Amino acid sequence: MCCEYNNVIISVCVALVLILIIALVLVLAINNNEEMPNILVSIARPGDNTTLGTTSINFSENNIIEGTALSHVEGSDAININESGIYQVSYQLFGVQDVTGTFNFNAVLLVNDVALNDTFNQSPVIRNSTGNRMTLTSTVILRLQAGDVLKLEGVSIEDIRYDNARIDIEKIG
16 A cells, blocks of 8 residues: 555655646747747948948948848948848938038838838938938838848949948848
């Protein structure tokens, strides 16, 4: 009788330990299934973009890269979309004109070298200003496909130089 009672206790203890191990494995599996962030932050510095007027913006520095949905080769203008999804894209584009006169520039996002007209961001026209510089900012949400190439383009008929720029992209869905 005593041995049978001990065997039951041992069996119950083993079953409880197995249940705890299974529960722990399930909790770890659920936590590991949480999606890692997919974020890219690229920055352009003075000297990265020497073409005046309309030009695609080169980014020399990747400040943050998390996850695998986005990639960028430092020094290029192309941001590669590696996973289909919904992305939030924010940018700042700083333009400078060295001469006094009419000053106007715009920005647009391109996907696969096609301008997305609904992302066109137009600055006001500044006339006869001694401080010909301005920063355009925008945030848009885009549905992008794996294999797409995203670019930021400065658009102007004037001799605008794009000394600084920043683009922040996050996969949100």
